[in-house]
Amino acid sequence: MKNFVNLLLLIFSLQVISSCQSPTQNEDEQTKTEPSSEENSIIVDYFLGDYVTKSYQSRTEGSDWIVVRVSKSSDELLKVEVSSRADKKRPTCTWSTTTQIKDDKTLSTFAMEEEILIKVNGNTLNILAANPEEDGILNYFCGGGASLSGETYQKLSEPLDESQLKAFTIQKSNSLQGITFDISATEQNPNSEVIITPSGLEATNEPIRFETSGTLMQSEVEDLNSDGSPELILFFTMFGESVENYLKIFSGNNNKSISEVSIPDITEEQKKGYGGEEEWAVIETSVVARFPIFEEKDGEWVRTGKTRQIQYKLEDGENSRKLVVDKVIEY
Numbered sequence: 001m002k003n004f005v006n007l008l009l010l011i012f013s014l015q016v017i018s019s020c021q022s023p024t025q026n027e028d029e030q031t032k033t034e035p036s037s038e039e040n041s042i043i044v045d046y047f048l049g050d051y052v053t054k055s056y057q058s059r060t061e062g063s064d065w066i067v068v069r070v071s072k073s074s075d076e077l078l079k080v081e082v083s084s085r086a087d088k089k090r091p092t093c094t095w096s097t098t099t100q101i102k103d104d105k106t107l108s109t110f111a112m113e114e115e116i117l118i119k120v121n122g123n124t125l126n127i128l129a130a131n132p133e134e135d136g137i138l139n140y141f142c143g144g145g146a147s148l149s150g151e152t153y154q155k156l157s158e159p160l161d162e163s164q165l166k167a168f169t170i171q172k173s174n175s176l177q178g179i180t181f182d183i184s185a186t187e188q189n190p191n192s193e194v195i196i197t198p199s200g201l202e203a204t205n206e207p208i209r210f211e212t213s214g215t216l217m218q219s220e221v222e223d224l225n226s227d228g229s230p231e232l233i234l235f236f237t238m239f240g241e242s243v244e245n246y247l248k249i250f251s252g253n254n255n256k257s258i259s260e261v262s263i264p265d266i267t268e269e270q271k272k273g274y275g276g277e278e279e280w281a282v283i284e285t286s287v288v289a290r291f292p293i294f295e296e297k298d299g300e301w302v303r304t305g306k307t308r309q310i311q312y313k314l315e316d317g318e319n320s321r322k323l324v325v326d327k328v329i330e331y
Helices: 003-031 037-045 052-059 132-139
Strands: 049-052 068-070 077-084 093-105 106-111 114-119 124-129 152-156 169-177 179-185 192-199 208-210 215-220 231-239 242-251 257-260 281-282 286-297 300-316 323-328
Touching: 037 114, 037 215, 049 242, 068 114, 068 124, 077 106, 093 114, 093 169, 114 132, 114 179, 114 286, 132 208, 169 215, 169 286, 179 231, 286 323
Parallel strands: none
Antiparallel strands: 049 068, 049 152, 068 077, 077 093, 093 106, 106 114, 114 124, 124 152, 169 179, 179 192, 192 208, 215 231, 231 242, 242 257, 281 286, 286 300, 300 323
16 A cells, blocks of 8 residues: 555656746747847847849939838838939839848738838848749839839948939919918828918918928819918828828918818728728718728628718817818718
């Protein structure tokens, strides 16, 4: 009997020792597989920098050029911004995206639901679609037949010359009821700077300056609340992981000054079936947003053939004017 008890105690002791050692072994395995903060910092630093096309070296002779700027967004994410020369003409290519580290030489992001890879090999960088058949997506961020793909970008060892990156290539002017708005804007590169210069206001005609993430595509003027003082409506398109359209509206205050209008986000109810591709318009004194409705079929989102339209009216708010939903229709 005594021997049997001793055997049980021995088995129990071995189980206790084994259970105590297991976590330590797991911790050792995790230590082996997970990079330290110092190792992670080295990996991140490997990607950072400004990478330019070969034509950058002849920029003083008038050559067009493109730069890919890789900077740190967080410990795990890197920001990639593509800009082009903008002092002589509209920028050839512009793009801004947040990427994840895929491996020690590759960053990954998505554009139009396709995976895009940014590969760095020493001092060179290339941009390509993970699926070679989808490489044409990278043409979308450029004009004039250019593409982000097919170029080899060389890392600069000196600071980037930014003097040619900024130019007010967009000029527009709108007038109504004796008030004129002159608008100057750079293009998304990766952000746009916009200057609105009013004339004819009674109190102040000081220019209004702001930066925004999209490119100014169109401007209109309309007296949305029929008070005799016009509103300026600016239409922007943002080219990033997807293409987004949005508005900025500035309302006239009794023809004395202008101030920005608050525009509400689309609610969850209004968003049912939303897949982007929204368009904005001014119809008489209403502001209208419309977008195609999607539904899920066999694991994919497909168009239903219907469109949802949200119609807004301009009303006074507590601190400023705002757009409020007037009606929502589907057709």
